[in-house]
Structure formats: C-alpha cells, structure tokens
Amino acid sequence: MTVPVPVPPSDGERERVAELLQQACGEGRINLEEFSVRVGAVWAAEDAQALARVTEGLAPTPVVGSSRTVEQVVTIFSETKRRGRWRLRSDRLGTYTVFGSAKLDLRDLATGEDVIEITGCCVFGELKIIVPEGVEVDVTGPVVLSSQETRLAPVPRLPGTPEIRIRVHTWFSSLEVRSRPPG
Known part of the structure; x- marks a missing residue:
C-alpha cells in the first residue's frame, strides 16, 4: 500500500487565502499582528490542510471591543498613548507632537491597506512608533538637533503585510x- 504524498498548495491558492486574510484585517476581524503571523503561515504551508488551518477561527463579524477610528494624533504639552485595537480612517495618519510625548503601537492596528503613511512633526518632544516584526518600514524626514533611531528585528518581510x-x-x-513580537 502506498501512502499518498501531500501536494503543496499552488501560488494561486496561497494568494486567495492571503487576500481573505487581508480582507479580514481590513474589516477588523483580525489585527495587523495576527494578519502578519497568519500570512507567514500561508506561505509556509506544506499542504492543503495546513493552508486551511490558517483561516480557522476567523469570525464572520468584526471582533467586539474598542476599534476607534483615528486620522491624526495631536499632543501638545501632554502625553498620548495609542495601543490596543484601533483602525485608521484611511491609509494616512498625521502625528503632531509639541512639548509632549506620543507612543503609537501599530501591532493591533486593523487595516486592509497595502501602504500606511505616517506624517507629521515632533518639536521639543518624543515620538515612539512600535510595528510588528516582519513589516517593511521606511523612515524619512529631516532631523534637526534631534535623535532618530530605527531598530527592526532582523526577520524577513512577511508577504502580504x-x-x-x-x-x-x-x-x-x-x-x-x-519592531516587537506580539504582546
């Protein structure tokens, strides 16, 4: 008796599952961190059963909880922390910090966008941005009598993030x- 050899999923099958995950993330059913982990599992799946397990537990409706929509974060002589579950109104986020401190944790961000643009300024302040591991990040902008530090984990980019x-x-x-692992 011969044992059937599992057939690896085709690229088309993998892309369809990745699109389902992207849609679920855009609808708020999973956050950006969970999306990153699941998309990594899509491309690592060795057979159809492993690929099917990637979409297990996806709720048909958005997860209950705080999912406040944000388009800008303004901090003046104050401190702002944006963490937990939240979503962007569009693919852009404006952040303006003057004599203050702002911390933006994007690991639970719900979005279906291919590119997220964060723009703004920080004057006499502090801005910390935390991203999930495996996400591509590009940091630009003038640095005048300031410090700018980017520390990303040395992991490959997860396809579809x-x-x-x-x-x-x-x-x-x-x-x-x-970047930080899920937490």
Whole structure:
C-alpha cells in the first residue's frame, strides 16, 4: 500500500487565502499582528490542510471591543498613548507632537491597506512608533538637533503585510521606531 504524498498548495491558492486574510484585517476581524503571523503561515504551508488551518477561527463579524477610528494624533504639552485595537480612517495618519510625548503601537492596528503613511512633526518632544516584526518600514524626514533611531528585528518581510512609510520632521526631539513580537 502506498501512502499518498501531500501536494503543496499552488501560488494561486496561497494568494486567495492571503487576500481573505487581508480582507479580514481590513474589516477588523483580525489585527495587523495576527494578519502578519497568519500570512507567514500561508506561505509556509506544506499542504492543503495546513493552508486551511490558517483561516480557522476567523469570525464572520468584526471582533467586539474598542476599534476607534483615528486620522491624526495631536499632543501638545501632554502625553498620548495609542495601543490596543484601533483602525485608521484611511491609509494616512498625521502625528503632531509639541512639548509632549506620543507612543503609537501599530501591532493591533486593523487595516486592509497595502501602504500606511505616517506624517507629521515632533518639536521639543518624543515620538515612539512600535510595528510588528516582519513589516517593511521606511523612515524619512529631516532631523534637526534631534535623535532618530530605527531598530527592526532582523526577520524577513512577511508577504502580504503593508509597508509603513514614516515621514516625520523632528526638531529638538527624539523619534524612535522599533519592531516587537506580539504582546
């Protein structure tokens, strides 16, 4: 008796599952971090059963909880922390910090966008942005008497995850971008 050899999923099958995951993320059924992990599993799947397991547990309706829609974060003489479950109104987020501190954790961000653009300025302040591991990040913008540090984990980019473009003007400030595992 011969044992059937499992047939690996085709690229088309993998792309269809990745699109389902992207749609689920855009609808808020999974967050950006979970999306990243599941898309990685899509491309690592060795057979149809492993590919089917990637979509297990996807709720047919959005997850209950705070999913506040945000289009800008303004911090003046204050401190702002945006973490947990949240969504962008579009593919752009404006951030403006003056004599304050802002921390944006994108790991639970719900989005279906291919590119997320974060723009703004930080004057006499501090801006920290946390992204999930395996997401492509591009940091630009003038740094005037400031510090700018990007620390991303040395892991390959997960296919299907969005690119995050950060263009922030920093004047007498600190801009820190780092990746972290789920948490």
